[in-house]
Amino acid sequence: xxxxxxxxxxxxxxxxxxxxxxxxxxxxxxxxxxxxxxxxxxxxxxxxxxxxxxxxxxxxxxxxxxxxxxxxxxxxxxxxxxxxxxxxxxxxxxxxxxxxxxxxxxxxxxxxxxxxxxxxxxxxxxxxxxxxxxxxxxxxxxxxxxxxxxxxxxxxxxxxxxxxxxxxxxxxxxxxxxxxxxxxxxxxxxxxxxxxxxxxxxxxxxxxxxxxxxxxxxxxxxxxxxxxxxxxxxxxxxxxxxxxxxxxxxxxxxxxxxxxxxxxxxxxxxxxxxxxxxxxxxxxxxxxxxxxxxxxxxxxxxxxxxxxxxxxxxxxxxxxxxxxxxxxxxxxxxxxxxxxxxxxxx
Amino acid sequence: xxxxxxxxxxxxxxxxxxxxxxxxxxxxxxxxxxxxxxxxxxxxxxxxxxxxxxxxxxxxxxxxxxxxxxxxxxxxxxxxxxxxxxxxxxxxxxxxxxxxxxxxxxxxxxxxxxxxxxxxxxxxxxxxxxxxxxxxxxxxxxxxxxxxxxxxxxxxxxxxxxxxxxxxxxxxxxxxxxxxxxxxxxxxxxxxxxxxxxxxxxxxxxxxxxxxxxxxxxxxxxxxxxxxxxxxxxxxxxxxxxxxxxxxxxxxxxxxxxxxxxxxxxxxxxxxxxxxxxxxxxxxxxxxxxxxxxxxxxxxxxxxxxxxxxxxxxxxxxxxxxxxxxxxxxxxxxxxxxxxxxxxxx
Numbered sequence: 103x104x105x106x107x108x109x110x111x112x113x114x115x116x117x118x119x120x121x122x123x124x125x126x127x128x129x130x131x132x133x134x135x136x137x138x139x140x141x142x143x144x145x146x147x148x149x150x151x152x153x154x155x156x157x158x159x160x161x162x163x164x165x166x167x168x169x170x171x172x173x174x175x176x177x178x179x180x181x182x183x184x185x186x187x188x189x190x191x192x193x194x195x196x197x198x199x200x201x202x203x204x205x206x207x208x209x210x211x212x213x214x215x216x217x218x219x220x221x222x223x224x225x226x227x228x229x230x231x232x233x234x235x236x237x238x239x240x241x242x243x244x245x246x247x248x249x250x251x252x253x254x255x256x257x258x259x260x261x262x263x264x265x266x267x268x269x270x271x272x273x274x275x276x277x278x279x280x281x282x283x284x285x286x287x288x289x290x291x292x293x294x295x296x297x298x299x300x301x302x303x304x305x306x307x308x309x310x311x312x313x314x315x316x317x318x319x320x321x322x323x324x325x326x327x328x329x330x331x332x333x334x335x336x337x338x339x340x341x342x343x344x345x346x347x348x349x350x351x352x353x354x355x356x357x358x359x360x361x362x363x364x365x366x367x368x369x370x371x372x373x374x375x376x377x378x379x380x381x382x383x384x385x386x387x388x389x390x391x392x393x394x395x396x397x398x399x400x401x402x403x404x405x406x407x408x409x410x411x412x413x414x415x416x417x418x419x420x421x422x423x424x425x426x427x428x429x430x431x432x433x434x435x436x437x438x439x440x441x442x443x444x445x446x447x448x
Numbered sequence: 449x450x451x452x453x454x455x456x457x458x459x460x461x462x463x464x465x466x467x468x469x470x471x472x473x474x475x476x477x478x479x480x481x482x483x484x485x486x487x488x489x490x491x492x493x494x495x496x497x498x499x500x501x502x503x504x505x506x507x508x509x510x511x512x513x514x515x516x517x518x519x520x521x522x523x524x525x526x527x528x529x530x531x532x533x534x535x536x537x538x539x540x541x542x543x544x545x546x547x548x549x550x551x552x553x554x555x556x557x558x559x560x561x562x563x564x565x566x567x568x569x570x571x572x573x574x575x576x577x578x579x580x581x582x583x584x585x586x587x588x589x590x591x592x593x594x595x596x597x598x599x600x601x602x603x604x605x606x607x608x609x610x611x612x613x614x615x616x617x618x619x620x621x622x623x624x625x626x627x628x629x630x631x632x633x634x635x636x637x638x639x640x641x642x643x644x645x646x647x648x649x650x651x652x653x654x655x656x657x658x659x660x661x662x663x664x665x666x667x668x669x670x671x672x673x674x675x676x677x678x679x680x681x682x683x684x685x686x687x688x689x690x691x692x693x694x695x696x697x698x699x700x701x702x703x704x705x706x707x708x709x710x711x712x713x714x715x716x717x718x719x720x721x722x723x724x725x726x727x728x729x730x731x732x733x734x735x736x737x738x739x740x741x742x743x744x745x746x747x748x749x750x751x752x753x754x755x756x757x758x759x760x761x762x763x764x765x766x767x768x769x770x771x772x773x774x775x776x777x778x779x780x781x782x783x784x785x786x787x788x789x790x791x792x793x794x
Contacts, residue, residue, distance in 0.1 A: 176771070190770045201770070322748045322755040385762070392738035393748065402668045402739065409668040416731070416768040423764065424536040424547070425522070425756050 117148035117350075124151045125158055126177045126187045129206040142270065142342055143234055146258040149346075150204045150238035151187075153256070153353045157240060158189050158202050160357050164364050168195035173202070181406050183209040188411045193418065195245070196368050201414035202240040208233060211261065214403050218396070219261075222336065228264030235259050237274075238353065239397070241415040242360075247380035248367040250280035250287065250328070251387065252360045253415070255397065256353045258346075270342065272349045273335035276356055277314055279328030279387060281380045283437045285447075287363050288329045292447040294359035295332050298351045302344065307448075310334045315444040320390050325441035327390045379434055381421035388420050460696075463494035470497045471504055472523045472533045475552040488616065488688055489580055492604040495692075496550045496584035497533075499602070499699045503586060504535050504548050506703050510710050514541035519548070527752050529555040534757045538764065541591070542714050547760035548586040554579060557607065560749045564742070565607075568682065574610030581605050583620075584699065585743070587761040588706075593726035594713040596626035596633065596674070597733065598706045599761070601743065602699045604692075616688065618695045619681035622702055623660055625674030625733060627726045629783045631793075633709050634675045638793040640705035641678050644697045648690065653794075656680045661790040666736050671787035673736045725780055727767035734766050 118136055121128075128135060128151050130144065138144040158173045165171045171194035179185040186205030191197050211219075211231040220226075237257030244251070256274035278291050292311070299307035314333035318326050332352065337345050391398050401412040428434030464482055467474075474481060474497050476490065484490040504519045511517045517540035525531040532551030537543050557565075557577040566572075583603030590597070602620035624637050638657070645653035660679035664672050678698065683691050737744050747758040774780030 174770075188770075192770055199768075199770070322753070322758075381765075385766075388734060388766075389738065389759075392735065393745075399739075407668070410771050412668075413735075413768060414770055418767060418769065419727075420731075420734075420766050420768075421764060422545075422759060422762040422766075424520075424534075424538055424545070424760055 114350075117145070117152040120152040120155065121148075123155045123159070125155050125173065125175050125189050129185050129187070129204075142258065142346065143236065143260065145346060146236045147206050149350050149353070150206075150236060150256070153238050153356070154187065154189065154202050154204045154240075157356060158191075160361055161191065161197060161200055161202075161242065161364075164196045164361070164368065165191065165194045168368075171195065171197075173200075176411075178408055178411070180205075180207050180408070183207060186408065186411060188408075188414060190414060196249075196364065198243045198245045199414075199416075199418040200240075200242045201411075202238070203411050203414060204236075204238045205411070206236040208235070212404050215400060218400060224261075224269065224336075226261060226263035226267065226269065230264050232262040233260065239415075240356075243384065243417045244364065244368070246367055246370055247281045247372050247376045248284075248370040249364050250278045250291075251384075251417075252356070253277055253279070254353070254356050256349050258349070270338060271335070272337040272345045274349055274352060275310070275314055275317075275331060275333035276352065276359065277318060277328055277331035277333065278360075279383070281376070281383045281437065282433050283329070283440055287366070289447050290362060291329075291331065291359045294355050295352070296448055298355035299332065299348075301351055302348045306334075306348075307332065311446075318390065320386065320394065322393075323386070323389075325386075325438065326444055327387060327441075329440060329447075330444060378421070379428075381419055382423060382426055384417040384420040385422045388416055391415055463491070463498040463696075466498045466501065467494075469501045469505070471501050471519065471521050471535050475531050475533070475550075488604065488692065489582065489606065491692060492582045493552050495696050495699070496552075496582060496602070499584050499702075500533065500535065500548050500550045500586075503702060504537075506707055507537065507543060507546055507548075507588065507710075510542045510707075510714065511537070511540045514714075517541065517543075519546075522757075524754055524757070526551075526553050526754070529553060532754065532757060534754075534760060536760060542595075542710065544589045544591045545760075545762075545764040546586075546588045546590075547757075548584070549757050549760060550582075550584045551757070552582040554581070558750050561746060564746060570607075570615065570682075572607060572609035572613065572615065576610050578608040579606065585761075586702075589730065589763045590710065590714070592713055592716055593627045593718050593722045594630075594716040595710050596624045596637075597730075597763075598702070599623055599625070600699070600702050602695050604695070616684060617681070618683040618691045620695055620698060621656070621660055621663075621677060621679035622698065622705065623664060623674055623677035623679065624706075625729070627722070627729045627783065628779050629675070629786055633712070635793050636708065637675075637677065637705045640701045641698070642794055644701035645678065645694075647697055648694045652680075652694075653678065657792075664736065666732065666740065668739075669732070669735075671732075671784060672790055673733060673787075675786060675793075676790060724767070725774075727765055728769060728772055730763040730766040731768045734762055737761055 135144045135148055173189040173191045176188040184207035189202045191200040211233045239255035241253045254276035258272050260270045262268045296307040310332035314330045317333045401407045481490045481494055519535040519537045522534040530553035535548045537546040557579045585601035587599045600622035604618050606616045608614045642653040656678035660676045663679045747753045
């Protein structure tokens with residue numbers, strides 16, 4: 103709780119000051135971002151640029167000892183307005199496929215997106231709703247089966263209805279998908295996320311932890327994608343400033359929650375059978391992303407979406423075996439058990 | 449054209465007479481099937497049992513020379529009524545994953561299915577609609593990248609609304625997904641399908657060929673899943689008998705259209721690069737099946753569906769590379785070109 107005194111409320115170094123470390127020039131002109139730091143759209147863009155850069159550099163550092171593969175940086179523009187920066191490190195020594203993407207887009211909300219937001223309870227008048235969306239999203243598939251896959255996404259939305267009414271909200275989450283259950287790793291991961299949540303409100307972690315378990319559910323298999331984390335949407339209270347600080351804190355917790363697991367396991371030995379199991383789990387990951395994930399579906403059905411950035415989340419390799427069932431009592435079965443019956447980790 | 453004199457109109461041996469070759473006992477008691485051969489539900493069940501058996505045996509014959517892997521036969525029951533027989537041959541020498549499934553199910557139409565049928569123009573009164581569905585479906589992923597993947601599905605539906613009004617229809621199709629474009633293979637494949645269609649009406653092949661190109665479209669990539677074939681739904685004219693003969697003829701054309709391609713290419717040599725390309729194409733196959741395919745979506749959202757039989761269509765291995773683009777002028781690029789611009793093959 104005492105961390106809120108230091109970590110937030112203006113004592114943190116402004117994100118924009120990290121501009122010289124960013125992976126590419128921002129989508130919006132840097133000067134404009136600097137001069138409009140009162141505008142939440144600009145603050146979010148600077149924040150996601152910093153998060154992308156810090157995470158990419160942290161991952162590259164893990165590759166460095168092993169061959170030094172770097173992120174490929176793809177800056178792209180969207181015909182309908184805005185663009186993004188997709189960073190991908192593929193077939194490295196530590197990481198099989200690591201994608202870290204930011205996007206800053208605006209325009210008229212596509213009907214499918216409007217329908218989805220209305221189904222979630224959002225209300226806005228008229229058919230032509232203007233929107234602004236900025237976010238950072240990432241999926242890391244390591245090579246070593248003992249390092250879990252991680253995914254995070256933090257985003258900010260503004261919409262303006264035809265009658266001029268404006269709404270804004272934040273959404274996001276971080277979640278872990280291991281191939282084998284290492285309880286102390288999962289506990290460490292959840293503890294770091296809880297820390298980030300607790301700084302704002304002790305009620306947040308339990309609520310967002312449950313939301314995560316509910317969201318990443320593969321209905322047809324009756325199991326979760328992984329061991330959870332946090333997930334939230336439509337966050338707009340108590341103030342925009344506090345929401346921004348909360349989301350920034352969550353995004354900042356990715357490195358301390360995940361990197362220690364990479365460092366701990368990246369030199370672990372593994373068997374052919376463990377690699378095969380990892381590939382089967384990757385198949386499950388593909389199932390969730392292509393069948394259930396709102397972001398993927400929403401993205402792929404949006405005209406002008408950059409599908410390569412959306413499908414960046416798919417693993418380099420995946421496998422499907424008919425009726426594969428881990429042997430009872432095996433470590434594979436222990437993982438499946440926890441996917442079917444989510445636990446409290448803290 | 450002259451084939452219609454022999455192949456149809458009652459001169460064909462009844463499907464039920466092949467019962468001793470079937471992969472398992474039928475879902476409905478054999479005696480009941482024999483005694484109710486006037487009932488279309490029974491005729492269809494006998495037909496799909498024969499098609500499944502003939503196709504499985506033909507594929508096993510291709511494996512025989514190479515090690516003799518056989519189909520695993522899984523008979524399953526559905527809590528809500530009916531069941532199926534799933535035959536899978538996994539990790540053979542010729543076939544990486546071959547699935548041939550029949551199902552015969554009945555009950556009350558799930559709301560999602562009803563909505564989908566209504567969206568397609570079907571009209572029925574009330575909320576409790578009884579249904580019967582029987583079909584055979586199959587996906588064959590060979591090991592050798594020079595053998596195309598084939599998929600077919602032939603099915604029969606009956607629904608009965610609350611007011612007692614009954615409707616029935618047939619649907620189905622066969623389509624080919626090669627990794628490299630061998631024009632003479634594609635022409636052979638389409639010619640056999642055309643033959644089966646032409647016996648009934650010369651208008652059918654062009655119509656169903658276009659329907660196939662339209663259906664197997666991966667919107668986000670702007671390309672088709674493969675080089676097409678035939679696809680149709682809601683077929684209920686001119687009579688149930690003629691529709692049954694037509695669909696049976698299409699199902700019978702699977703072996704002559706596809707098996708020659710297996711035999712021609714199963715001993716072809718291939719490079720590491722060709723195998724990698726095949727895995728990338730398999731990734732595209734997964735994208736279509738999990739994002740767009742009506743059968744898969746409908747199946748996975750249906751309570752009590754047997755997901756292992758539905759996901760049997762997924763390849764054993766698949767791969768996704770960020771921004772993979774075949775070199776201009778390469779044989780990989782020639783395939784993508786034809787997927788983007790479907791051709792008339794005959």
